[in-house]
Amino acid sequence: WLLVPAQPTPQSTVEWSAVRLSGQDALAVRAGKKLVNDELLVTQLGPTTLRLEMDRIPLWRGDDVPIRQLVEDFARYLYLPRLSDAGVLTDAIQRGLALLTWAQDAFAYAERYDKDTTRYQGLVVSERMHITASDGGVLVRPDVAQRQIQAENVVPPVAVVDPPVPPNPNPNPGPGPVPPPPPPVVKKQPTRFYGSVTLDPQRAGRDASRIADEVITHLVGLIGANVKITLEIEASVPAGVPDNVVSIVTENSRTLKFESHGFEEE
8 A cells, every 4th residue: 555645735634545556567666667557757848837835825935935935935845846856847848948938838047136236136938957955046036037138128219300301313303103012921830730759658647748838838828729638548458457447447437427438359
């Protein structure tokens, strides 16, 4: 049996759940597989999921949060996803900083906040960076970073002077046709996306979560988007499926409202 503590929110009490382990592997191997498959132990975290957790709790300390503090939070609090190590968090931070949609889905990075000038020094957005668990920098709220960027990129107005009119070499030009302006080039945007992927059955939960964070989230957020997701499962067991597994899978498929399911003989 595997005993797992859980705390949905900071205000909730800690509860323990008992999970039965099955299989023929060593106990530690079975425990590790069960934790990863049920996403009770996270080995890969999407940057958009990290941003959601930072906003949900929230984990921000004002307009920013030190990276070292974020590492400590995920190592301490049960209401946050349980990461296998600090590298999972720093990897999510690195991928979030590299997103072109950082303002909507992630965050910005700064070396430090200068109280004297009330600005972030070394502010970086949408750029690949190497982040470690001991990094001394901070993650900055996107709206705060955007305000600083806009304030520092203000261009003073430039006086516009009409160019001098050149002398007409022909004092009596005849009227001529004026060519029409060329039509504007309009880039046609794609209106449909499709994709299929094969998941590792030992890590289906982790891979599906990453696909949801890095692909599906961007599509469902578009205005008028109609996104359909279908999960297909095909299992071949040459030695035959035991009766108890047939019963469990059939009942669970019915409970989860599978459109079609069943076992068959070759």
